[in-house]
C-alpha cells in the first residue's frame with residue numbers, strides 16, 4: 001500500500017492556522033464587548049485618524065460578514081464589517097485603525113503594499129492553477145509541467161511572505177495613530193494590541209502553511225525523478 005507521507009507536512013500548518021484563528025476569534029469576542037470611553041464609532045474614527053494624517057477622499061463603507069474588514073488600494077475603499085462599522089468597542093477601534101494603517105501605506109507609497117498589489121493577478125492565477133498543473137505534470141510524467149505548477153505555487157508563497165511586513169506595518173501605523181490621537185486610555189490601547197497581535201498571528205500561520213505546501217510539492221517532484 002502506497003502512502004504519501006508528505007501529506008503529513010500539511011498538518012502543522014493546519015494546526016497552527018486553527019490555533020491562530022481561535023485566538024483571534026477569542027480576542028475579537030472579548031474586546032467587542034468592551035466599549036471605549038470616547039465612544040467614537042469606528043467609521044467616524046477612521047475618517048478622523050486619516051484626516052490628521054492628511055488623507056482625505058477615500059470611501060469608507062460597511063461590508064457584510066464578520067472580520068471581512070479590508071482596504072482596497074485600487075479602489076481606495078476602506079470596508080468595515082457590520083460589527084465594526086458603527087461600533088466603538090476596543091476590537092472595532094483596533095480593526096478600523098489597522099485598515100486605516102493600510103490606507104496610510106498607500107498614501108506613503110509603502111513599497112511592500114505596492115508590490116503586493118502588483119502581484120495579485122499572478123498570485124490569483126497561481127493559487128488557482130498550481131495544483132492542477134502540478135498534478136497534470138505527474139499524470140503525464142512530464143517534469144517541466146510539474147515545475148511550472150511548483151513555480152506558480154511559489155507565487156502564492158511569495159505573496160504570503162510579502163503580506164507579513166504589510167500587515168505588521170499596518171498595525172504599527174494603527175497603534176501610532178491611536179496613541180497620537182490621545183482619545184484612548186492605556187487599557188484600551190493594550191486591548192487593541194491584543195486584537196492586532198492575534199490577527200497578525202493568522203498571517204504568520206498562513207505563511208508557514210503555504211511554505212510547507214511548497215516543500216511538499218518539491219519533495220513529491222524530487223521523489224519522482226529518482
Ligand SMILES: [Zn+2]
Pocket residue numbers: 098099102166167170
Ligand atoms: Zn491588514
